Amino acid sequence: MTAVASDVVPAGASRRAAAVGVFFLIVAAMIVFVFGLGVPSDASSTFVLNPVQGGAIHIPNLTLPSRASALAIGALCAVLAAVQLVRGFGRRTNLVLGVVVTLFVVAFLTWAAHDKSFNLVGMLQSTLLLAVPITFGALSGVLCERSAVINVGIEGMLLAGAFVGTVIASVAGGASGAHILGGTPGEWLGLLAGAAVGALLAGLLAVLSIRYLVDQIIAGVAINIIALGLTSYLSIAFLEQNNALNAPGIFRDVKIPGLAQLPVVGPVLFDQNLFVYLMLVLVALAYVGLFHTRWGLRVRAVGEHPRAADTVGIRVLATRYRNVILGGIVAGIGGAFFTLGSVGRFDENMTAGRGFIGLAAMIFGRWNPIGAFLAALVFGFADALSTKLSILSVPIDSNFLLMAPYLVTIAVVAGVVRKARPPAADGKPYVKE
Amino acid sequence: MAELKEGRPPAEEEEEEARASGGEGGLPGRALAAELLEGPGVPSWIRALSVPVLAIVTALALGALLIVFTDPTSRAAWAGFFVDPLHTLKVSGIAVRDSYEALFTGALGSPTGIFNAIRSGDLHEIALSLNPLSETVVAATPLIFAGLAVALGFRAGLFNIGAEGQLNAGAIAAALVGFSFTGLPGPLHLVLIALAGFLGGALWGAVPGYLKARTGAHEVITTIMMNYISYYLVDFVLLTTLFQRPDRTDPISKPVTAFFPHLLGSDLRLNAGILLALAMAVVVAWLLNRTTIGFEFKAVGANPDAARTAGMSPARTFVTAMALSGALAGLGGAVQLASISPSLTPGFSSGYGFDAIALALLGKSKPSGVVAAAFLLGALRAGARSMQAATSTPIDIVTVIEALVIVFVAAPAVIRGIYRIKAQRGAGVQVLTKGWGG
Numbered sequence: 001m002t003a004v005a006s007d008v009v010p011a012g013a014s015r016r017a018a019a020v021g022v023f024f025l026i027v028a029a030m031i032v033f034v035f036g037l038g039v040p041s042d043a044s045s046t047f048v049l050n051p052v053q054g055g056a057i058h059i060p061n062l063t064l065p066s067r068a069s070a071l072a073i074g075a076l077c078a079v080l081a082a083v084q085l086v087r088g089f090g091r092r093t094n095l096v097l098g099v100v101v102t103l104f105v106v107a108f109l110t111w112a113a114h115d116k117s118f119n120l121v122g123m124l125q126s127t128l129l130l131a132v133p134i135t136f137g138a139l140s141g142v143l144c145e146r147s148a149v150i151n152v153g154i155e156g157m158l159l160a161g162a163f164v165g166t167v168i169a170s171v172a173g174g175a176s177g178a179h180i181l182g183g184t185p186g187e188w189l190g191l192l193a194g195a196a197v198g199a200l201l202a203g204l205l206a207v208l209s210i211r212y213l214v215d216q217i218i219a220g221v222a223i224n225i226i227a228l229g230l231t232s233y234l235s236i237a238f239l240e241q242n243n244a245l246n247a248p249g250i251f252r253d254v255k256i257p258g259l260a261q262l263p264v265v266g267p268v269l270f271d272q273n274l275f276v277y278l279m280l281v282l283v284a285l286a287y288v289g290l291f292h293t294r295w296g297l298r299v300r301a302v303g304e305h306p307r308a309a310d311t312v313g314i315r316v317l318a319t320r321y322r323n324v325i326l327g328g329i330v331a332g333i334g335g336a337f338f339t340l341g342s343v344g345r346f347d348e349n350m351t352a353g354r355g356f357i358g359l360a361a362m363i364f365g366r367w368n369p370i371g372a373f374l375a376a377l378v379f380g381f382a383d384a385l386s387t388k389l390s391i392l393s394v395p396i397d398s399n400f401l402l403m404a405p406y407l408v409t410i411a412v413v414a415g416v417v418r419k420a421r422p423p424a425a426d427g428k429p430y431v432k433e
Numbered sequence: 434m435a436e437l438k439e440g441r442p443p444a445e446e447e448e449e450e451a452r453a454s455g456g457e458g459g460l461p462g463r464a465l466a467a468e469l470l471e472g473p474g475v476p477s478w479i480r481a482l483s484v485p486v487l488a489i490v491t492a493l494a495l496g497a498l499l500i501v502f503t504d505p506t507s508r509a510a511w512a513g514f515f516v517d518p519l520h521t522l523k524v525s526g527i528a529v530r531d532s533y534e535a536l537f538t539g540a541l542g543s544p545t546g547i548f549n550a551i552r553s554g555d556l557h558e559i560a561l562s563l564n565p566l567s568e569t570v571v572a573a574t575p576l577i578f579a580g581l582a583v584a585l586g587f588r589a590g591l592f593n594i595g596a597e598g599q600l601n602a603g604a605i606a607a608a609l610v611g612f613s614f615t616g617l618p619g620p621l622h623l624v625l626i627a628l629a630g631f632l633g634g635a636l637w638g639a640v641p642g643y644l645k646a647r648t649g650a651h652e653v654i655t656t657i658m659m660n661y662i663s664y665y666l667v668d669f670v671l672l673t674t675l676f677q678r679p680d681r682t683d684p685i686s687k688p689v690t691a692f693f694p695h696l697l698g699s700d701l702r703l704n705a706g707i708l709l710a711l712a713m714a715v716v717v718a719w720l721l722n723r724t725t726i727g728f729e730f731k732a733v734g735a736n737p738d739a740a741r742t743a744g745m746s747p748a749r750t751f752v753t754a755m756a757l758s759g760a761l762a763g764l765g766g767a768v769q770l771a772s773i774s775p776s777l778t779p780g781f782s783s784g785y786g787f788d789a790i791a792l793a794l795l796g797k798s799k800p801s802g803v804v805a806a807a808f809l810l811g812a813l814r815a816g817a818r819s820m821q822a823a824t825s826t827p828i829d830i831v832t833v834i835e836a837l838v839i840v841f842v843a844a845p846a847v848i849r850g851i852y853r854i855k856a857q858r859g860a861g862v863q864v865l866t867k868g869w870g871g
Contacts, residue, residue, distance in 0.1 A: 152653060214844040217592055217653060218794065222839040225787050229832030236827035237503040356657045363654075399669035406658040413658075414650040 024081030035111035036070035046117035051267035066114035131380030136334020137358020138372035140327040147323035148425040152220025155355025156227030161335020163231040165194035175249025182252040198332020206324040275341040286369035303423035488841030504528035539819025540812035560700035567703035573811025577710040578765025580792030580803040589754035590734035595656025596762040597786030598663035599634040603763020606633030611689025622691035634763015642755025646748035688775035706768040714800040
């Protein structure tokens with residue numbers, strides 16, 4: 001796909017530009033007529049900028065007139081639509097598309113929060129928290145697929161990590177003991193065990209797909225079913241009769257001194273539990289590792305052109321084994337988040353498709369750790385929104401709100417994958433000649 | 434590696450060589466299985482079946498380990514392993530035997546029970562003794578539909594994990610037709626219910642097909658997402674006044690009013706739904722082997738680029754194949770409604786989507802194979818219910834066994850390694866799915 005100068009636009013591109021323009025218009029109309037004129041003219045929307053509890057510095061709430069703000073946002077969208085239809089934004093279209101979607105969400109929030117108050121900080125906190133398992137899943141996918149092994153088994157690795165994490169943490173003392181970085185020794189052991197079981201399942205995926213040349217997607221699906229079956233089986237056989245095995249405790253939030261005092265950013269980014277910090281560190285590590293180290297260059301070579309990599313002496317299969325197992329460790333930690341970082345107990349099939357959403361985030365993020373993280377934030381936001389909105393008693397059926405993350409996933413995969421290019425050798429086994 | 438001849442397409446043709454000449458074959462000094470399966474005179478269908486059968490046996494053996502590990506009495510006995518190892522093994526053996534015995538009698542009935550019932554001549558008694566068999570067939574019926582759906586997708590190079598959602602979508606449509614039309618003649622009503630399920634599933638399946646054709650969105654992700662959306666859609670419609678039973682507050686639909694007739698009296702749940710399932714297997718076989726559409730499916734599935742060069746449209750094939758695949762699953766939902774669970778409830782189709790993948794793999798994506806595999810899994814599922822009631826072994830062991838079967842069937846090299854069987858001719862790597870861009 002090449003960038004096109006605005007005076008020589010092929011028919012297909014101009015049709016797409018027109019379609020995008022019409023889409024902007026529809027969004028603008030919806031903002032004006034539903035979100036703007038749909039609320040009483042004197043209503044105001046209040047956004048709370050303090051965390052639900054605590055918060056060192058109290059910041060005044062942000063109160064906006066509901067109708068006027070929506071009309072202003074709608075007008076802005078209409079202007080963007082007009083520009084798009086008349087002149088087009090050229091290669092910046094996608095950026096503008098992102099802006100319009102963001103404006104739509106903002107207008108939607110002012111509408112949903114009219115005559116009520118909406119805790120923006122709480123919303124952002126849960127966005128980040130809900131993005132954790134998706135990010136870990138997506139990072140796992142990035143690590144595997146950069147070395148050309150498709151990992152559809154992330155969901156199973158998350159589930160296994162959640163299960164093993166809860167059992168080991170419960171056996172090793174659960175919530176009792178001194179806290180190190182917010183976790184008791186038991187919880188830390190649970191975290192490590194989750195990573196270990198992720199590595200184990202990833203090892204199975206690696207052996208099946210690298211040694212036995214099994215279709216990688218089928219191997220991944222089989223791992224998902226094994227994890228689902230085993231965790232359900234063992235949870236009925238052991239956890240249900242013995243609650244002490246399912247009481248792992250939860251990693252506590254750890255304030256980062258100084259930074260946690262910052263308004264808005266502080267409570268969102270610097271007063272979270274270990275998993276959130278681990279996620280941020282891992283995203284940075286994976287990005288630097290993959291794109292700025294010799295290791296990363298080799299991994300990408302193996303993923304793009306294994307034969308060439310082999311020719312210059314890179315051990316293709318060893319690289320793949322290593323990366324898949326690394327990916328499994330990451331997914332296992334992400335799984336442990338469910339029980340040790342969020343819920344505090346294991347429930348059957350509690351991952352509910354987050355691993356697959358992680359895969360979508362990986363694609364959305366174009367196989368780049370930072371992109372994957374940003375995509376995971378979008379999904380986390382959709383997730384957080386669906387729970388927050390049901391509290392605001394928005395006149396939309398909660399089932400449709402619950403569908404939102406999955407609909408967003410489809411839209412993303414359908415809208416983005418065409419332009420996103422997977423590693424060239426992705427999914428292809430390598431057999432040395 | 435002289436024996437391994439590549440180049441022959443993976444066993445496409447049905448079992449025409451089935452009745453090839455018999456004869457004794459045996460090479461000394463090898464593992465038993467290898468000896469039995471590799472002789473020169475062994476018919477090819479036995480060789481073809483060897484991997485799936487050994488996969489099942491191996492999965493059951495591993496399942497037995499799981500029982501030993503989880504059964505309370507056997508676990509208690511392991512504490513004294515070093516004191517009395519024989520006792521430990523005996524107790525473990527009993528735990529496994531009890532579980533599997535309950536599994537098999539729950540699936541097939543007890544032979545002596547059936548014999549005595551037939552000798553007594555009492556029809557009611559006979560029906561009761563045949564109940565496990567009837568339950569197996571009842572459990573297999575939706576599995577056949579879902580398995581055919583996934584198998585059809587596989588043949589067109591599509592990995593449809595969405596049988597579950599398509600079954601739900603079909604069931605929503607079928608339920609609507611099933612309870613709102615009253616006063617129609619039964620058979621006509623049944624046809625309409627089936628048609629509604631067919632169309633509902635087709636619509637739900639066509640969406641991922643269309644998205645793949647238009648945008649390249651991988652069907653593995655879109656169909657899984659469609660599954661989740663279907664769960665919430667079911668939850669939503671069940672609480673609307675249109676669907677919900679007037680006398681209930683929980684999510685449950687009004688019951689459909691037309692039913693497939695019972696085949697062996699009203700004591701058994703065995704019904705004509707199984708006949709429709711078998712008929713669909715025949716139709717799918719015919720479609721794949723005797724029609725242009727089927728040929729296009731297989732051509733696109735084998736190599737979309739070559740198919741495009743030959744003038745076929747992979748995009749159109751993706752949409753048609755996914756729609757037909759979804760239609761089969763949706764029909765399964767309709768049949769389920771009009772036979773054994775007349776009301777739509779949340780979790781109506783939980784698990785069929787995963788089961789269907791196992792069936793399609795186990796049956797090598799052939800309709801006959803899918804039917805056989807569906808009866809097997811139906812037996813396991815029906816049996817597992819009695820097993821869970823009779824012993825402490827949870828029903829989820831079937832899911833574990835199922836996953837192991839998928840692994841072993843997808844990785845025949847593992848099975849061949851364990852039992853030291855040589856690769857069949859033409860048994861190269863079978864490519865079933867493609868990477869993301871496909």
